[in-house]
Amino acid sequence: MSVFSEVPQAAPVAVFKLTADFREDTDPRKVNLGVGAYRTDDCQPWVLPVVKKVEQMIVEDQSLNHEYLPILGLPEFRSSSSKIALGEESPAIKEKRVGGVQCLGGTGALKVGAEFLRRWYNGNNNTGTPVYVSTPTWENHNGVFTDAGFQDIRTYRYWEPEKRGLALAGFLADLENAPERSIILLHACAHNPTGTDPTQEEWMQIADVMKRRSLFPFFDSAYQGFASGSLEKDAWAVRYFVSQGFEIFCAQSFSKNFGLYNERVGNLTVVASDGENLARVLTQMEKIVRTTWSNPPSQGARLVAVTLTTPELFEEWKGNVKTMADRVLLMRAQLKAKLQALGTPGTWDHITQQIGMFSFTGLNPKQVEFLIKEKHIYLMASGRINMCGLTSKNMDYVAESIHEAVTKIP
Amino acid sequence: MALLKSGKFVSSLGAYSPYMGVLPIRASSWWSEVQMGPPDPILGVTEAFKRDTNPKKMNLGVGAYRDDQGKPYVLSCVRKAEALIAEKKLDKEYLPIGGLGEFNKACAELALGSDSEVLKSGRSITVQSISGTGSLRIGANYLSRFHTVARDVYLPKPSWGNHTPIFRDAGLQLKAYSYYDPKTCGFDFKGALDDISKIPEKSIIMLHACAHNPTGVDPRQEQWKEISELVKKRNLLPFFDMAYQGFASGDIDRDAWAVRYFIEQGHNVLLSQSFAKNMGLYGERVGGFTVVCKDAEEAKRVESQLKILIRPIYSNPPMNGARIAATILSTPELRKEWLQEVDGMASRIIKMREQLVANLKKEGSTHNWQHVTDQIGMFCFTGLKPEQVERLTKEYSVYMTKDGRISVAGVTSGNVAYLAHGIHTVTK
Numbered sequence: 090m091s092v093f094s095e096v097p098q099a100a101p102v103a104v105f106k107l108t109a110d111f112r113e114d115t116d117p118r119k120v121n122l123g124v125g126a127y128r129t130d131d132c133q134p135w136v137l138p139v140v141k142k143v144e145q146m147i148v149e150d151q152s153l154n155h156e157y158l159p160i161l162g163l164p165e166f167r168s169s170s171s172k173i174a175l176g177e178e179s180p181a182i183k184e185k186r187v188g189g190v191q192c193l194g195g196t197g198a199l200k201v202g203a204e205f206l207r208r209w210y211n212g213n214n215n216t217g218t219p220v221y222v223s224t225p226t227w228e229n230h231n232g233v234f235t236d237a238g239f240q241d242i243r244t245y246r247y248w249e250p251e252k253r254g255l256a257l258a259g260f261l262a263d264l265e266n267a268p269e270r271s272i273i274l275l276h277a278c279a280h281n282p283t284g285t286d287p288t289q290e291e292w293m294q295i296a297d298v299m300k301r302r303s304l305f306p307f308f309d310s311a312y313q314g315f316a317s318g319s320l321e322k323d324a325w326a327v328r329y330f331v332s333q334g335f336e337i338f339c340a341q342s343f344s345k346n347f348g349l350y351n352e353r354v355g356n357l358t359v360v361a362s363d364g365e366n367l368a369r370v371l372t373q374m375e376k377i378v379r380t381t382w383s384n385p386p387s388q389g390a391r392l393v394a395v396t397l398t399t400p401e402l403f404e405e406w407k408g409n410v411k412t413m414a415d416r417v418l419l420m421r422a423q424l425k426a427k428l429q430a431l432g433t434p435g436t437w438d439h440i441t442q443q444i445g446m447f448s449f450t451g452l453n454p455k456q457v458e459f460l461i462k463e464k465h466i467y468l469m470a471s472g473r474i475n476m477c478g479l480t481s482k483n484m485d486y487v488a489e490s491i492h493e494a495v496t497k498i499p
Numbered sequence: 500m501a502l503l504k505s506g507k508f509v510s511s512l513g514a515y516s517p518y519m520g521v522l523p524i525r526a527s528s529w530w531s532e533v534q535m536g537p538p539d540p541i542l543g544v545t546e547a548f549k550r551d552t553n554p555k556k557m558n559l560g561v562g563a564y565r566d567d568q569g570k571p572y573v574l575s576c577v578r579k580a581e582a583l584i585a586e587k588k589l590d591k592e593y594l595p596i597g598g599l600g601e602f603n604k605a606c607a608e609l610a611l612g613s614d615s616e617v618l619k620s621g622r623s624i625t626v627q628s629i630s631g632t633g634s635l636r637i638g639a640n641y642l643s644r645f646h647t648v649a650r651d652v653y654l655p656k657p658s659w660g661n662h663t664p665i666f667r668d669a670g671l672q673l674k675a676y677s678y679y680d681p682k683t684c685g686f687d688f689k690g691a692l693d694d695i696s697k698i699p700e701k702s703i704i705m706l707h708a709c710a711h712n713p714t715g716v717d718p719r720q721e722q723w724k725e726i727s728e729l730v731k732k733r734n735l736l737p738f739f740d741m742a743y744q745g746f747a748s749g750d751i752d753r754d755a756w757a758v759r760y761f762i763e764q765g766h767n768v769l770l771s772q773s774f775a776k777n778m779g780l781y782g783e784r785v786g787g788f789t790v791v792c793k794d795a796e797e798a799k800r801v802e803s804q805l806k807i808l809i810r811p812i813y814s815n816p817p818m819n820g821a822r823i824a825a826t827i828l829s830t831p832e833l834r835k836e837w838l839q840e841v842d843g844m845a846s847r848i849i850k851m852r853e854q855l856v857a858n859l860k861k862e863g864s865t866h867n868w869q870h871v872t873d874q875i876g877m878f879c880f881t882g883l884k885p886e887q888v889e890r891l892t893k894e895y896s897v898y899m900t901k902d903g904r905i906s907v908a909g910v911t912s913g914n915v916a917y918l919a920h921g922i923h924t925v926t927k
Contacts, residue, residue, distance in 0.1 A: 092796055093645060093790075093792060093800070093801055095645075096800045096801055096804055097804075098800045099800075099804050099806065099807045100804065101803070102808075102810060105596070109625065109633070111636070118587035126592060126593065133590075134590035134592050136590055138590075140591075145585070148581055148582065148585045154571045154779075155571075155574050155780050155781055155783055155820075156571050156782055157563065157780055157781045157782050158782050159537070160542070160726050167780070192813075193629065193812075193813035193814075193816075193817065194813060194814055196810075196811070196813050197813040197814075200811065200812050200813065209532070209533045210529060213532075224849035227699060229810060230813070232810060233811045235811070236862040237811075237813035299819060300877070305529065336528060339527070344593075347592055349591055350591050350593045351591050351592060351593050351594050351817065351818035352591065352817050352818055352819060353813060353815070353816065354736070361528055362527065362528035362530075363528065366528040366531065366533070367530075368535075369530060369533045369534065369535050372535055373533055373536045375535070375539070379539065379632075379661060379664065380636060380638070380661065380664045380665045380668045381629075381632070381668075382630070382632055382633045382784065382813070383629075383631075383632035383633075383784075384784075386782065386818070386819065386820065387784075388631075388782055388783060388819035388820075389819070389835030390818065393787035401821070
């Protein structure tokens with residue numbers, strides 16, 4: 090008899106299953122437009138040149154060891170990461186009311202932030218505080234907040250399929266109707282999965298409602314620099330909210346913009362109204378971290394900290410980030426051009442209007458199924474494609490296949 | 500629970516420009532009711548140590564190995580593995596949720612033995628974890644969700660301080676069974692059996708595989724055999740914490756004996772492993788979590804659920820440390836070197852224990868200090884009372900935790916005499 094006889098088989102995580110299926114596919118034309126990782130024009134993973142350089146430095150530095158980091162992480166990493174999010178001249182940083190918690194990737198930062206909010210926000214252990222996520226959103230957002238104990242996860246309108254753009258009116262209305270003190274999960278830039286971001290003007294409207302309704306902004310910033318190629322531009326929304334006097338959480342990931350996916354490098358930036366509140370918050374963050382992973386992994390944080398704090402390396406990094414962003418922009422332009430040239434029904438402006446790694450193509454599940462099964466082009470059931478999976482070599486095949494899908498299947 | 504007072508912002512007149520600096524009126528905060536968390540008892544010791552200016556000061560608090568110069572020790576096999584890995588120019592793509600396959604396999608083999616029937620039949624699952632803590636937490640979360648027949652976890656008294664909050668945060672309840680006998684500074688075998696015999700069926704029992712933390716007191720093999728019988732009789736679920744394999748006796752198979760014995764006896768155990776100490780990979784966060792199942796089919800189901808548990812915490816684990824550990828374990832020359840280095844670390848600790856006792860005798864201490872050499876692993880429960888610990892810290896700048904625990908790894912041939920002198924002074 091086993092204590093685990095009743096344990097059911099869990100469904101696999103969709104995006105990883107997609108990649109697994111892709112790997113097993115033997116068709117030479119296969120294209121993976123699923124999981125969100127950058128690829129070069131040869132469809133290869135890309136270790137950033139600056140990362141290679143700093144890794145070499147680390148390996149050769151015999152004075153470095155593998156001792157435990159402090160619970161909250163490597164101090165230079167925490168401060169330089171928060172500076173990246175909020176800006177060199179950030180008044181909040183100057184006022185010493187900004188703190189960072191080094192976490193395991195963006196997921197880890199979301200997790201620690203969510204856990205903290207459940208314990209300490211809007212009362213103690215208030216699992217009833219509503220948490221709002223966009224429709225659609227990254228599929229793990231729901232999981233993170235549920236796992237942290239929140240029982241009332243709601244959605245705010247975000248993607249408007251007919252216009253293939255932002256459902257601003259619905260978004261603002263949902264915020265207006267949200268109970269005071271609700272937690273609002275916002276994508277700082279390069280919305281996943283739609284690639285559709287509010288304009289600066291629209292962000293100002295969003296902030297306005299949130300201030301009036303006393304809503305808590307929790308930013309997910311997984312693509313800073315990767316979206317537009319500019320760190321400042323991609324951080325505009327976060328910085329605007331801070332300038333408006335909000336206390337915020339910002340979960341930062343360095344998986345994509347540093348290409349450090351498997352080293353799990355993330356930072357939870359906390360902006361509080363003053364240093365005294367911040368200090369107490371950080372002591373409680375330590376308690377959460379201690380029972381989850383005790384202290385974070387050293388390698389990736391060292392890499393990022395050295396890069397961000399060494400002027401020549403920082404410049405080189407920004408260049409590498411721009412290389413990635415530019416390739417994505419090129420693929421967007423080319424895909425749109427090809428679809429238009431083929432006369433594919435529908436409008437395809439959204440391909441270039443959207444930003445970041447992903448595009449919500451607007452393809453429906455049947456069309457997606459056709460692409461996977463008949464064309465060996467792997468994408469999410471939602472119609473989300475990873476632009477990085479496109480290359481100059483597969484562009485024609487993908488465009489023609491999309492054309493076929495749209496014309497054959499209603 | 501009282502709700503927070505309103506977090507509404509006190510706006511001054513008009514709108515702000517995004518680039519204004521200090522707000523005229525300090526806004527109130529969402530965090531006004533957040534309590535100051537108490538400092539971590541173990542890390543607080545290190546902080547106090549850092550502030551002390553006495554040149555003879557000793558940090559016997561936190562459990563990290565130090566060489567005979569009192570310095571952190573990066574294993575030679577680790578440096579070699581790192582160089583090998585650097586040459587391979589690997590990419591940085593996400594690992595699977597369950598971690599690096601190569602690592603998981605080697606990790607399981609290390610614990611269970613390469614000839615293990617469990618491994619041959621595929622009836623276990625090992626996932627890479629964020630060192631020992633991460634492994635325990637995944638295990639705790641797993642039990643909380645799927646071991647619905649019992650909510651209680653029985654820890655030995657005392658246990659590692661972080662066990663309690665880990666299981667508590669996972670939603671389980673903590674109970675204890677007798678373990679340490681302060682009169683003998685040894686194992687309270689009778690007390691342990693008595694308590695275990697009363698544990699309700701199907702409860703979870705936590706066992707330290709070797710080098711018990713904080714006492715350094717391990718059961719002998721005959722005693723383990725009796726414990727196993729009793730655990731079987733009571734139908735309890737054993738959860739082993741093995742953070743010191745190799746580090747305790749110097750022999751990895753010897754240190755894994757209890758785990759392997761229990762499995763042979765038919766217990767389908769849960770197991771947490773850490774490579775922080777035995778490979779010196781502390782900050783790289785390398786560990787494994789294993790569930791021994793009834794059969795391969797069950798192992799697959801359990802694996803799928805572990806992934807569901809991991810995904811909303813950190814998605815997938817860090818590569819660097821696991822890659823180093825896997826390289827060492829599966830490269831024959833490196834594995835051989837590792838075994839020698841682990842034995843070296845364990846031997847130095849054992850030698851320091853012997854020297855401490857010898858020096859105490861030389862000081863003229865009439866107390867029985869045998870427990871210092873009977874105990875095993877990084878830690879020693881000296882038997883010092885809190886007032887004595889306080890004196891030792893104040894008068895000799897020797898830092899340790901209030902329970903009288905010292906990290907023997909912090910003792911060197913250069914400071915052992917000084918330590919003996921201090922201990923003798925406060926205990927005579």
